[in-house]
Amino acid sequence: MDHFAIRDGVLHAEDVPLTAIADAVGTPVYVYSRATLERHARVFRDALSDLQNVHIAFAIKSNPNLAVLRVLAREGFGGDIVSTGEMKRALAAGMKARDIVFSGVGKTRGELREAIDAGIGQFNIELEEEGVAIAQFAAKMGKTATAVLRVNPDVDAGTHAKISTGLKDNKFGVPIGRAPEIFARLAALDGLAMRGVALHIGSQIFDLAPIERAYAKVGALAMELRAAGFEIDRVDLGGGLGVPYERDKAPPTPAVYGEMVARVTKDWDVTLMFEPGRVIAGNAGVLLTRVIWVKPGVHRPYVIVDAAMNDLARPAMYDAWHDFEAVEPVGKRMVANIAGPVCESGDTFAMNREIDAVKAGDLAVFRTAGAYGATMASTYNSRALVPEVMVDGAAFAVVAERVMPEALIAAEHVPDFLKD
Ligand code: LLP
16 A cells, blocks of 8 residues: 555645645656655564564665665664665664675675674675675674575576576575585684575565575575574575556565465574565655657557656666556546657657556656666766655655756866867
């Protein structure tokens, strides 16, 4: 459930008509609902309430906006980071260093040092050499870094190939068969406290069966390591729960997911860690856009909107579906292609789609854009970097400014050797 709904003929975010945001901030603009973020955070937490020890680290990559992180920090969430840039955001938003988990297959040596220095709570080690480097850096600083070994369980998550991560040929984790020997070698190093294992098999998952298989495999590994004498007190189960991009296609609810987790993990006796991203932020945001033209096409008209693939990359990258809705629907429908202004055929949000009838000048939204939306935006075609707004009841605030081409140009330099 989210807090975007039509009231008096106008789509509102909580108590704010989106027309008011378009007037004040312009378009395109991402709009987040604080109440929706909080609701999703609570639903996820409640779904895990039967479990004993739980740590939830929001996958910051899905929405790193400081205000969003602040809302989630206040809900008691930590952060799952994949760069020290994200670490800085998490800390700036009020997350505690000890609640931060550092994932990612290519953490640089500089980033590892920075994160050890900041005292982050857990490193998810992706390869043996990385563990050795962490141990050396930590020992040199007189510290002990807490870590888990990310394993690749070789399970097909059944999602889009570009967001699958748990197949043996993917770049993530160490092969589960080699995990015991690698774990043992890392556990022997000074500066490193190896405390468990981690996995993440993919994103936008609709079928719990592969997740359950992967969890069972990793649980068996954790028990094997414990039996071998290692102190195993945590298993990081990653993120990946899907969201309904299309209203009639429902993924498993967090509650059903929570029941599965409780069943699979009941004898593990560890702290369970979770890294949800999309399920928290996805439906807490929309991309508000204005129709520039409705251009006749050969088969269907093209609705040309002022948002483009640089603002919302998911349709171009993954053929992803985002519902398109008029802000002030007139009750009529049309079949159209929806495209942005960028000079690429791939800058198309939908083809041959039945949508609310719109005309030039109308406002519309792409739904379910709160995760992997603004964070993946670019300035391609020298377009401004899309701004973000957060709504809280009847109030709203710009939480990321529109970065104008002038500011981007100011960060570039024509070198002396090119000056006349
Ligand atoms: N943990 C790890 C280690 C991850 O790699 C990811 C996402 C997550 C947690 C969060 O997964 P979530 O709960 O959000 O599914 N840009 C793509 C999604 C990439 C996901 C990458 N990893 C998209 O727009 O669909």
